[in-house]
Amino acid sequence: MQRFTKSFTQQEALPEESIARAVAVMRSGRLHRYNTDPEQSETAQLECDFARYLGVPYCLAAASGGYCLHIALRACGLTPGAPVLCNAFTLAPVPGAIHNAGGVPVLVEIDADYRIDLDDLDRKAARSGAALLLLSHMRGHICDMDAALEICARHGLTLIEDCAHTMGGAWRGRKSGTFGHAACFSAQTYKHLNAGEGGLLTTADAETMARAVLHSGSYMLYGHHLAAPPETVFENVRLDTPNYSGRMDNLRAAILRPQLARLDENVARWNRRYAVLADRLDKIPGLRLPHRPAAEAYVGSSIQFSITDRPPDAIAELVARCAARGVDLKWFGDPMPKAFTSRYDSWRYLAPSPPLPNTLEVLSRLVDMRIPLTFDLDDCALIADIIAAEMTPPPTARA
Ligand SMILES: *Cc1c(COP(=O)(O)O)cnc(C)c1O
Numbered sequence: 001m002q003r004f005t006k007s008f009t010q011q012e013a014l015p016e017e018s019i020a021r022a023v024a025v026m027r028s029g030r031l032h033r034y035n036t037d038p039e040q041s042e043t044a045q046l047e048c049d050f051a052r053y054l055g056v057p058y059c060l061a062a063a064s065g066g067y068c069l070h071i072a073l074r075a076c077g078l079t080p081g082a083p084v085l086c087n088a089f090t091l092a093p094v095p096g097a098i099h100n101a102g103g104v105p106v107l108v109e110i111d112a113d114y115r116i117d118l119d120d121l122d123r124k125a126a127r128s129g130a131a132l133l134l135l136s137h138m139r140g141h142i143c144d145m146d147a148a149l150e151i152c153a154r155h156g157l158t159l160i161e162d163c164a165h166t167m168g169g170a171w172r173g174r175k176s177g178t179f180g181h182a183a184c185f186s187a188q189t190y191k192h193l194n195a196g197e198g199g200l201l202t203t204a205d206a207e208t209m210a211r212a213v214l215h216s217g218s219y220m221l222y223g224h225h226l227a228a229p230p231e232t233v234f235e236n237v238r239l240d241t242p243n244y245s246g247r248m249d250n251l252r253a254a255i256l257r258p259q260l261a262r263l264d265e266n267v268a269r270w271n272r273r274y275a276v277l278a279d280r281l282d283k284i285p286g287l288r289l290p291h292r293p294a295a296e297a298y299v300g301s302s303i304q305f306s307i308t309d310r311p312p313d314a315i316a317e318l319v320a321r322c323a324a325r326g327v328d329l330k331w332f333g334d335p336m337p338k339a340f341t342s343r344y345d346s347w348r349y350l351a352p353s354p355p356l357p358n359t360l361e362v363l364s365r366l367v368d369m370r371i372p373l374t375f376d377l378d379d380c381a382l383i384a385d386i387i388a389a390e391m392t393p394p395p396t397a398r399a
Contacts, residue, residue: 004326065186066093274300280384
């Protein structure tokens with residue numbers, strides 16, 4: 001019986017250029033972003049690089065993606081106790097960021113293709129009176145952004161995009177992260193750039209960026225930022241904006257910059273691996289891949305599918321059998337949070353959400369798999385073959 005032996009958590013080595021730049025920063029001793037001229041600050045330069053990549057005027061680098069979500073919510077005017085709309089299928093740092101910023105999540109259902117349910121969003125926007133939508137492009141699935149923007153406009157919602165899984169993705173040719181008032185990205189090891197930890201916050205709004213920079217812990221050194229508005233914009237808000245210390249440092253910025261230059265190339269490499277997997281998985285009876293519209297340019301750094309031929313209770317057993325052959329699947333239907341998966345009803349620090357039957361049904365069948373770039377195309381074919389073998393015969397025939 002064939003077994004897969006590579007690790008699902010093994011990243012590629014960093015580019016040699018990242019290593020050389022990191023060594024140069026360490027030799028200089030100037031690791032703090034404000035301990036150098038802005039021109040020499042790897043952090044300030046990373047912000048310029050990323051703003052240019054995305055095509056927006058402003059960018060802030062900070063401690064993590066979740067931290068960026070927290071300060072983006074505050075910089076967009078979240079007031080204590082205010083409702084924040086958010087899709088219920090997301091990762092735990094997202095409700096955590098809303099909670100940290102003093103907001104109250106209003107969870108929105110998802111559809112069968114793992115994206116926010118736009119009809120439920122429309123209803124809950126009207127009912128909740130929320131002023132903010134934190135839209136998490138969870139696992140890289142991008143909803144119909146034209147329809148989402150129309151709903152936001154109609155209800156006066158300010159949109160913040162969580163692009164942790166869509167860095168490098170697009171909708172109808174427009175980059176993910178340029179639809180909302182602000183967007184947040186992650187540079188954590190398992191996302192599309194690897195600094196261990198790190199986050200990027202972008203916006204085209206000058207005052208929002210000034211507030212975010214001050215929140216991130218700029219002291220009165222905001223003049224050292226190169227992808228930020230002029231100092232006059234800061235003068236209006238600098239004494240009213242708390243310092244929530246969470247800066248990026250030059251070491252991490254130094255290793256990120258050469259990776260950003262290779263991002264689009266890596267997106268293509270991920271998508272070749274995704275295509276091999278999707279092509280083979282799609283032929284397995286009882287396994288359903290989500291419909292992905294032509295307008296969605298996704299980044300296949302992970303793959304999701306639904307198991308439809310057996311009761312959800314039997315999916316844990318399928319996952320265990322695949323694991324025994326070295327294929328590491330995660331099941332989002334597990335009532336107990338495991339590793340990075342969690343179901344919205346396990347965030348018990350929140351007031352209980354009204355029932356979300358569609359989300360529970362979709363999650364009860366949803367399986368997730370990472371696609372690290374250390375896998376080659378043959379690896380992807382073998383993984384799909386193992387899943388196919390473990391899926392058949394279906395459980396009824398087996399008995
Ligand atoms: C990883 C992740 C985050 C948070 O990023 P960190 O850098 O780990 O804080 C937010 N949203 C989603 C969907 C994520 O996967």
